[in-house]
């Protein structure tokens with residue numbers, strides 16, 4: 001099958017949908033294709049920052065978002081810097097109500113709204129490679145086992161950490177760390193014992209734990225550490241995971257009397273940014289451009305914002321002002337990333353209890369030249 005479009009967006013997550021919806025608001029005449037690679041594994045639960053409300057309004061999805069009744073959250077409890085449990089309104093933020101979102105439901109909502117306003121969403125479709133000539137790019141995609149082609153004028157890489165297109169265009173990932181997340185799920189078999197829906201973070205010698213109840217009767221528990229340390233700790237092995245969990249002060253209490261469902265899942269949570277955010281006929285947005293430490297709980301917010309900013313740069317391309325559009329986008333994105341790095345550094349430096357442990361040493365010193 002052969003398709004044509006003015007713009008092809010690789011990915012169908014929050015950055016992709018925010019970009020598509022923003023472009024359609026300003027230039028409804030431009031045709032847009034979204035590629036949705038459904039093979040992606042979703043995490044059990046993610047927190048959506050209170051500040052996301054204004055962006056969801058801006059891209060025109062607020063009433064539909066509210067209608068989903070995602071679980072409200074009012075902050076995070078943390079054991080960080082001392083053994084005292086303290087509460088704060090999200091780790092990096094100071095006010096408002098956030099939400100626990102089931103990412104499958106959230107992403108589907110955005111995709112459905114995009115489709116309803118005339119954006120083509122090709123599901124089960126993966127970008128494989130491309131050829132470019134002067135004016136057009138020909139993308140080769142795979143739908144299950146069938147190869148298709150899309151002829152397009154502009155590509156937005158919103159493929160998340162994969163950065164599938166940017167990589168082929170020579171953009172390099174500059175890594176800040178090699179954090180990984182190992183998730184285990186616990187379930188309540190007893191109707192009187194409900195999982196605790198609030199978010200709890202606890203620092204330990206080799207990283208930090210995170211736990212939150214999901215919308216089902218389940219409690220997600222994750223250990224965040226560096227990839228090399230995870231091997232030394234053997235944390236992907238169930239008994240080691242449970243033994244380290246048992247050593248925590250507060251997180252273990254959340255899983256008491258709940259049944260461990262067994263299979264552990266590991267996700268890359270590394271922080272990186274791209275050496276360049278775009279090129280002749282393309283731009284990278286969301287996690288494809290740069291990633292945040294999950295400690296910030298701001299990844300979805302950043303993806304929405306970056307998708308919106310990337311959309312304005314893309315509109316500049318179609319107005320014949322691409323050079324200045326890309327320059328503005330890169331400048332803003334690098335400035336936001338610098339500000340984020342400072343906050344991240346300050347936050348990690350608050351924890352001084354394990355000053356000789358590699359995990360904390362790397363965070364205290366990693367950002368110095």
Ligand SMILES: Cc1cc2nc3c(=O)[nH]c(=O)nc-3n(C[C@H](O)[C@H](O)[C@H](O)COP(=O)(O)OP(=O)(O)OC[C@H]3O[C@@H](n4cnc5c(N)ncnc54)[C@H](O)[C@@H]3O)c2cc1C
Pocket residue numbers: 010011012013014015016035036037038039040043045046047048049125126127128158159160161162164181267268269285286287288292294297298299300301303
């Ligand atoms: C362990 C962990 C916990 C997190 N917790 C939170 C949290 O609590 N709150 C929060 O705000 N953020 C959290 N984040 C971050 C958040 O998940 C991301 O920042 C956010 O999903 C980025 O959105 P995106 O649209 O850029 O990319 P993604 O959501 O990753 O979407 C990428 C899309 O591209 C598609 N894709 C990939 N490759 C291809 C290809 N070759 N062809 C076609 N499509 C492709 C994927 O299928 C997907 O649809 C967490 C991250 C991690 C690792």
